[in-house]
Amino acid sequence: MNITQILFWFLSVLALVSALMVLLSKNPVHSVLWLIVVFFAISGHYILLNAQFLAIVNLIVYAGAIMVLFLFVIMLMNLSADTEPQKNVWMKLAGTIAGGCFLISTCNIVYNAQNVSQEIAAKTALLNQGNIGLIGNLGKVLFKDYVVPFEISSVLFLSAMVGAVVIGKKEKSNV
């Protein structure tokens, strides 16, 4: 096992364990902190795949902006483990079984596919090399071929901002 494989397994286990801890934490603040760990692990995966631009964007946008916003909202609401609403045990069991069935059936599809076709089983993702994920290549494609979607997404951001302000505005009482 070389260092890349060790890192792959370490990051995978880290991502899965922290994703589980997001669910299992009673305190919402702890959930947010575990989710930040998940995002760091996924960014590590992007770096392993040499998608450096996405790794940095993932850290800035998700771990930086979104998670801070989550923390602010949770602190604003003063939530803690005591105020945490709980579903009853049967609902939890049903939800877990439903998710487990999804996981088992989809994993079974992948497992069967690689048994049926040698071509699929031999596919590998290139680690550590390849320059399609570097910012030079992505920037060229983004501003040449995908200019219109890029600009439209900025309009989407603007409308989302206006929407958030309109929704979050305090209503006048007894209108």
Added chain:
Amino acid sequence: MPIQYYIYLSLALFSIGIVGVLVRRNAIIVFMCIELMLNAVNLLLVAFSKMHYNTAHLTNAETTVGTEGQIFVFFIMEEAAAEERDGLAIIVMMFRNIHSVDVNFLNRLKN
């Protein structure tokens, strides 16, 4: 690294997100699990993009096959940021009105 490992990892993360949405009643946790599912899909898209690049660059070293996958991930991240802002605004408004983030209270929408 075989692509199956990435598929299994993404499926596991996605399933954890699904279980979270079904099991938890806190609207914020449900929202975070949706972000988790989006991230699982992003990881799979990047892995597939590198898989296509891997087969293409054996014949042509200068190829840029697979760039679209990473562009797509970039747009998904932008969309998630926009969606998340509006979603949190809705949750804050809901908390202001009913003083709880319990999604079961939302059936009072019918009144």
